[in-house]
Every structure is written in C-alpha cells, then in structure tokens.
Amino acid sequence: MSMAERIQDYDAIILGTGAAGLAAAVGLPSHWRVALVSKGQPDAGSTAWAQGGMSAAVDAGDSIDAHVRDTLEAGAGLGDEMAIRRVAEAAPKMAQWLGELGVAFTRDARNELHLTQEGGHRHRRVLHVADATGRAIQDSLDKAVRAQAERHWLTNHIAVDLITSRRQGLPGDNRVLGVYVLNQQSGQVETLRSPRVLLATGGANKVYLYTSNPEGNTGDGIAMAWRVGCRVANLEFMQFHPTCLFHPDARSFLISEAVRGEGGQLLLPDGDRFMPRFHPQAELAPRDVVARAIDHEMKRLGLEHVLLDISHQPADQVRRQFPTIHERLMKLGIDMTREAIPVVPAAHYTCGGVITDLAGRTDLPGLYAAGETAHTGLHGANRMASNSLLECLVMGRAAAEDMSEIELPPARESLRAWDESRVTDSDEEIVVKHNWLELRRFMWDYVGIVRSEKRLRRAAARAELLRSEIQAYYAGFRITPDLVELRNLSEVANLVIRCAQRRRESRGLHYNLDWPDTLPPERARDTVLVPPNWPGREQLPQWPSFTVHSLPAQSGSESA
Structure with missing residues (x-):
C-alpha cells in the first residue's frame, strides 16, 4: 500500500x-x-x-x-x-x-x-x-x-x-x-x-x-x-470495585453490585458481617467506602479475600436475577445459592x-x-x-x-503520512513486557486504594524513569500494539500520580494517610492539569449550551 x-x-x-x-x-x-x-x-x-x-x-x-x-x-x-x-x-x-x-x-x-x-x-x-x-x-x-x-x-x-x-x-x-x-x-x-x-x-x-x-x-x-x-x-x-471474584482462573470477573443490592452481605471468614461498622448504609455504601473497608479488613487480618454471601436468599430468585454470574461461578465450582463468594477489590473505573x-x-x-x-x-x-x-x-x-x-472546515490539508523510514524492528521485546509489568505493579502498590506521600514520591520517581525509557524505545523501533498501549499507560500513570500529589486531603476515592481529613465544602476543588502546549482559555471558542432533544421513535418497536 x-x-x-x-x-x-x-x-x-x-x-x-x-x-x-x-x-x-x-x-x-x-x-x-x-x-x-x-x-x-x-x-x-x-x-x-x-x-x-x-x-x-x-x-x-x-x-x-x-x-x-x-x-x-x-x-x-x-x-x-x-x-x-x-x-x-x-x-x-x-x-x-x-x-x-x-x-x-x-x-x-x-x-x-x-x-x-x-x-x-x-x-x-x-x-x-x-x-x-x-x-x-x-x-x-x-x-x-x-x-x-x-x-x-x-x-x-x-x-x-x-x-x-x-x-x-x-x-x-x-x-x-x-x-x-x-x-x-x-x-x-x-x-x-x-x-x-x-x-x-x-x-x-x-x-x-x-x-x-x-x-x-x-x-x-x-x-x-x-x-x-x-x-x-x-x-x-480511580474507582476500585469492591467485589471482583478472587479465583486463579477468573481474575477479572466482576460480581455485580446488584448482588449487594438484593441482600448480599460482606463477611469475614468467621462469618462476621463488618460493613455496618463502617457506614450506615452498610453494603450499600458508596463504592469507595466499601472498597476501603474491605482493604482495611484484609490488611488487618492478613486475608487474601473476604466473602460475599447471598445464599440466605431463595435459590430460584438468585438464579433468576443473576443467571450470568451464577453460571460462571458454577463452572468454577462455586454455587452462590449455597455458599459465599470470595471477593477482593480491583481497579474498575476512571x-x-x-x-x-x-x-x-x-x-x-x-x-x-x-x-x-x-x-x-x-x-x-x-x-x-x-x-x-x-x-x-x-x-x-x-x-x-x-x-x-457546528460548522467545521473540512480536513482537506495535505497530511504527512506516518514515517517509519528511520526506525527498525525491535530485537528486545522483553523490555516492553518488563516495563508493562513494573508499571502496573508499582501503581498497585503505591497509588492504590490507600496512598501516602512517601508512596506517591516513590511512584513518581519510577514513573518518570519508565516514561523516559519507553519514549526512547518508541522513537527508535517500529511500533507494535503493546508498545502503543505501554506508551499511553506510562503517560496516564504519570498524570494519575501528579493529580494524587496535588490533593492535600482525603476525598472520595482518594485516601491519603498523611492527609486523612476532608477539606470543608467551600475549599473543594477539582484537580486540573494543564499541558505545556495548552493554548489558554482566552483563545478557545465559546461552546454553546447543551440540550437534550426529543429522541425519534422507531416504527414497530416497543417503548420501555
């Protein structure tokens, strides 16, 4: 081509x-x-x-x-x-x-x-x-x-x-x-x-x-x-979903929050229900509260996981409301209608x-x-x-x-096609795999559910070194999907860390051991990062207000 x-x-x-x-x-x-x-x-x-x-x-x-x-x-x-x-x-x-x-x-x-x-x-x-x-x-x-x-x-x-x-x-x-x-x-x-x-x-x-x-x-x-x-x-x-399945063969399988909404209870291995100690809404507290509570109990007791139990509800009702979850768990040898489900928090939403x-x-x-x-x-x-x-x-x-x-001029400019005339195929793909694992591990260890200034400083230092190494690799070798994703991950990791370092309080999903209190409402602020090449607001067009227009019906269909 x-x-x-x-x-x-x-x-x-x-x-x-x-x-x-x-x-x-x-x-x-x-x-x-x-x-x-x-x-x-x-x-x-x-x-x-x-x-x-x-x-x-x-x-x-x-x-x-x-x-x-x-x-x-x-x-x-x-x-x-x-x-x-x-x-x-x-x-x-x-x-x-x-x-x-x-x-x-x-x-x-x-x-x-x-x-x-x-x-x-x-x-x-x-x-x-x-x-x-x-x-x-x-x-x-x-x-x-x-x-x-x-x-x-x-x-x-x-x-x-x-x-x-x-x-x-x-x-x-x-x-x-x-x-x-x-x-x-x-x-x-x-x-x-x-x-x-x-x-x-x-x-x-x-x-x-x-x-x-x-x-x-x-x-x-x-x-x-x-x-x-x-x-x-x-x-x-970064939101950590409280209840991801803990199982070696299904590390990313989510146990829906609706299980707790329908009466599922979070338990310690001895059967103790712990969420009422952390929030008046217990299992239906906001996700940041539930995730931190689970993290706290796991660290306090040295647990690999906690338990989510809905087996006290009628079995037919559980199977009817959660057919996908029930089927997947049964394939893994877990019957949620008869026993508790092992769960841990996992990164879920940005x-x-x-x-x-x-x-x-x-x-x-x-x-x-x-x-x-x-x-x-x-x-x-x-x-x-x-x-x-x-x-x-x-x-x-x-x-x-x-x-x-909105009126936008068509993109008819003569664009430069991608130039890879000065790069070669990599002979060190192991570098990408190693950096990928290192980045995700230090983010989990230092910028996870509970943070501290020391952890964030360690993460920032490692993130900057990785970004430099990845950028040099990106500039010298022909790109691959893994390299493209790693480059983006390293960029985002740096942005997450910078945002976390700027927030001198604990609020919502961000909990810092060195700043455990939440600032009063009048001091609540978004954390905004401005790139060096941002043109400045005075040069930006004034966007029109947003409206939701009525949505067209489709003939022959039923309305919800």
Missing part, C-alpha cells in the same frame, strides 16, 4: 465502539462517512462486560431531584450539579430510546420495569437486563449502527496519535485533522483524515495490576488528548479524564470525548453505581448532535 493509499477521508472518526461511541454513531447524519475504530472486535470493551444496569428515575416514588442528590452525595462534594442534572434529566429519555432500539429491560410479574438498588442510590432506579445489561445495550446499538450504510468498521486497528494542524506545521488556529492508526493485521500505520474525532476509548484501569476491566482499557484517549494540548482533571479518583463541556467538546476544536475517557463533572470524587452507562449514552448523543450542527 502506497503512502497516498493509506490516507482515508471521513466526515467523522469515532475511536471506540462501546456505548459512547455507538450512541454517537447512531446520532450522526446517515449520509456521513463515519469510521468506527476498535482495537479488537467491536464488543471487546467495557460496555459488554457491564452487569448491573443503567440508572434512571422512572419509578413513581423516585424523582430527578433525588437522582441528582444521590449523585452529588456519592461524588463527595466535587460533582458539578449542572452536569449531573442534565444527565439525570436525560435518563428517562435514554431508557425509552433503548427500548425502541430493542433493549428488553427486565420486567416483574406485573410487566412493569424491574428496578434494582445499588450503592449510593436511596431508591430503586437501576434498569437492567438480568445481570447482562451492558451486553444487551452493546448488541442493540451495534445493530442500529450496522443498519446505516455509511458506517465503516475498522476492527483490529489501534489509534497511535491524533493529527493536528500545529503538528503538521500548518498556519492558523490549531485543530484536529485526523488520527494515525496501526492496522494490526498488516502492521502498517494508516492515516485517517477528518475534521471531527470522538474519543470514546474508555478508561485507564489497566494501569493497575488487578482490574475488572478488559485488556484494552489502557487510557489511550486520555494520553492522546494530553499530548495535543488538552487539559485533564481528577485522575486521582472518574477523571479529558475535560469537556456538556456537548463533549475538548480544548482542541473538532476533538470530542465521551464516556469514561471524559471528565464532565458528573462523577465528582466517586462514581455512583450505574451512572456510567447512562453517561456514555447521554454524552455520546450530545457529541453527535454537536458534531452535526
């Missing part, structure tokens, strides 16, 4: 094919030529793994105000009320839209929506499809996107870096012009040209040794946006990310971000359960709406 043949033109490029990316793809004009880029198969991301559900105030006894209050409280004083209200107000519309796309939310005997309750929620407001909600949403969105003719799926392609006018040496204001992507089948880097790029690449939880996430969550979008001058915020708030407004716009014109990659202010210092799928849908739709309406 020649250099010219490797440049492909699109009206929009979407990096990531989970809920945020697919929701955006559905919302873009049908005649637009849109590239959907995924590292592996389109369903390999976090969305398809999501078990619990999507929060929405649809019950008669619930309200938008209550949803907002619960989210603000879970966010430990850092949630943006405007962002939270916009997302909460859109939630019932999203539920209706998903129903029209074919998502069959679980219903009760009266054919009414069956709502579960999860940590941080004071009402039952979590819509679900048994315990495989993410899979149902992923499949329905995928089907809707494939019904549109001009949607081009680039599977097994990994984004390497964003293309901007400044990096290309072009005159005028800096803006996004496209993306370099590595075709993992051919081994060649291809140039995708477009004036609109959406980062829907998920979080950065693979920066930790133990995580509930798929392999691809390596912070790619956050790292790429930072490198082109976009600010990031609140990356110290609450901070690339700063965007409520239309998904970043600091770089033409570049958008949505879902776990972005920071909108929705989650604050701790994400409330089942607000993540909701955010992906609302912000993916919002980004698509803004992309469709």
Whole structure:
C-alpha cells in the first residue's frame, strides 16, 4: 500500500465502539462517512462486560431531584450539579430510546420495569437486563449502527496519535485533522483524515495490576488528548470495585453490585458481617467506602479475600436475577445459592479524564470525548453505581448532535503520512513486557486504594524513569500494539500520580494517610492539569449550551 493509499477521508472518526461511541454513531447524519475504530472486535470493551444496569428515575416514588442528590452525595462534594442534572434529566429519555432500539429491560410479574438498588442510590432506579445489561445495550446499538450504510468498521486497528494542524506545521488556529492508526493485521500505520474525532476509548484501569476491566482499557484517549494540548482533571479518583471474584482462573470477573443490592452481605471468614461498622448504609455504601473497608479488613487480618454471601436468599430468585454470574461461578465450582463468594477489590473505573463541556467538546476544536475517557463533572470524587452507562449514552448523543450542527472546515490539508523510514524492528521485546509489568505493579502498590506521600514520591520517581525509557524505545523501533498501549499507560500513570500529589486531603476515592481529613465544602476543588502546549482559555471558542432533544421513535418497536 502506497503512502497516498493509506490516507482515508471521513466526515467523522469515532475511536471506540462501546456505548459512547455507538450512541454517537447512531446520532450522526446517515449520509456521513463515519469510521468506527476498535482495537479488537467491536464488543471487546467495557460496555459488554457491564452487569448491573443503567440508572434512571422512572419509578413513581423516585424523582430527578433525588437522582441528582444521590449523585452529588456519592461524588463527595466535587460533582458539578449542572452536569449531573442534565444527565439525570436525560435518563428517562435514554431508557425509552433503548427500548425502541430493542433493549428488553427486565420486567416483574406485573410487566412493569424491574428496578434494582445499588450503592449510593436511596431508591430503586437501576434498569437492567438480568445481570447482562451492558451486553444487551452493546448488541442493540451495534445493530442500529450496522443498519446505516455509511458506517465503516475498522476492527483490529489501534489509534497511535491524533493529527493536528500545529503538528503538521500548518498556519492558523490549531485543530484536529485526523488520527494515525496501526492496522494490526498488516502492521502498517494508516492515516485517517477528518475534521471531527470522538474519543470514546474508555478508561485507564489497566494501569493497575488487578482490574475488572478488559485488556484494552489502557487510557489511550486520555494520553492522546494530553499530548495535543488538552487539559485533564481528577485522575486521582480511580474507582476500585469492591467485589471482583478472587479465583486463579477468573481474575477479572466482576460480581455485580446488584448482588449487594438484593441482600448480599460482606463477611469475614468467621462469618462476621463488618460493613455496618463502617457506614450506615452498610453494603450499600458508596463504592469507595466499601472498597476501603474491605482493604482495611484484609490488611488487618492478613486475608487474601473476604466473602460475599447471598445464599440466605431463595435459590430460584438468585438464579433468576443473576443467571450470568451464577453460571460462571458454577463452572468454577462455586454455587452462590449455597455458599459465599470470595471477593477482593480491583481497579474498575476512571472518574477523571479529558475535560469537556456538556456537548463533549475538548480544548482542541473538532476533538470530542465521551464516556469514561471524559471528565464532565458528573462523577465528582466517586462514581455512583450505574451512572456510567447512562453517561456514555447521554454524552455520546450530545457529541453527535454537536458534531452535526457546528460548522467545521473540512480536513482537506495535505497530511504527512506516518514515517517509519528511520526506525527498525525491535530485537528486545522483553523490555516492553518488563516495563508493562513494573508499571502496573508499582501503581498497585503505591497509588492504590490507600496512598501516602512517601508512596506517591516513590511512584513518581519510577514513573518518570519508565516514561523516559519507553519514549526512547518508541522513537527508535517500529511500533507494535503493546508498545502503543505501554506508551499511553506510562503517560496516564504519570498524570494519575501528579493529580494524587496535588490533593492535600482525603476525598472520595482518594485516601491519603498523611492527609486523612476532608477539606470543608467551600475549599473543594477539582484537580486540573494543564499541558505545556495548552493554548489558554482566552483563545478557545465559546461552546454553546447543551440540550437534550426529543429522541425519534422507531416504527414497530416497543417503548420501555
């Protein structure tokens, strides 16, 4: 393939094919030529793994105000009320839209929506499809996107870096012009040209040794946006899911929070229920509280895990509500209807990310971000359960709406194709594997659930050394998928550590032994990191306000 043949033109490029990316793809004009880029198969991301559900105030006894209050409280004083209200107000519309796309939310005997309750929620407001909600949403969105003719799926392609006018040496204001992507089948880097790029690449939880996430969550979008001058915020708030299965053959299998919502209790090996000692809501406390409580008990008693027990509930009910979890556990020799499940905390969700407004716009014109990659202010210092799928849908739709309406000049500039004429194939692949393991291990040891100034200093020193080594390796050798991901992980690790060092208090998901107290509300601030190449707010365009338009119904479909 020649250099010219490797440049492909699109009206929009979407990096990531989970809920945020697919929701955006559905919302873009049908005649637009849109590239959907995924590292592996389109369903390999976090969305398809999501078990619990999507929060929405649809019950008669619930309200938008209550949803907002619960989210603000879970966010430990850092949630943006405007962002939270916009997302909460859109939630019932999203539920209706998903129903029209074919998502069959679980219903009760009266054919009414069956709502579960999860940590941080004071009402039952979590819509679900048994315990495989993410899979149902992923499949329905995928089907809707494939019904549109001009949607081009680039599977097994990994984004390497964003293309901007400044990096290309072009005159005028800096803006996004496209993306370099590595075709993992051919081994060649291809140039995708477009004036609109959406980062829907998920979080950065693979920066930790133990995580509930798929392999691809390596912070790619956050790292790429930072490198082109976009600010990031609140990356110290990495959420650890309290209940990941402890088993040698299933290290990343999540035990849904809904198990606790339906009466599951956390126990010590002697049967002692410990959560009431830590929070009035016990097992339904916010995730940061539950994760720290488990971590405390494990360290206090020298345990490898604690136990999650729902065996006191009727067996038929447990099997009916958690068929996927029950089936997986049975294959591993654990019958959750008769015995407790061994669980440990694991890195689960990135609450901070690339700063965007409520239309998904970043600091770089033409570049958008949505879902776990972005920071909108929705989650604050701790994400409330089942607000993540909701955010992906609302912000993916919002980004698509803004992309469709805003006037952007087409990316017609003559772009430089990827140049690998001065690099060679690596003869030391072991370096990548070694650095990958070292980075994830010191992040787990020093920047995990409980931190200290000494631990953070150690992590910062090691992160900087690794970044230098990885950058030298990146500059000298032909890139591989592992190297691309390692480069991004090292960038994000550095950002997480820098954010954690700046916060001189303990709040939400960030707990520092040297700063155990929480600052008063009037001193609550986001942690914002500004890259050296950030243009300054005075040079940024004024983004229009965000609105949720009514969603079109599809003929022949049933509403939720």
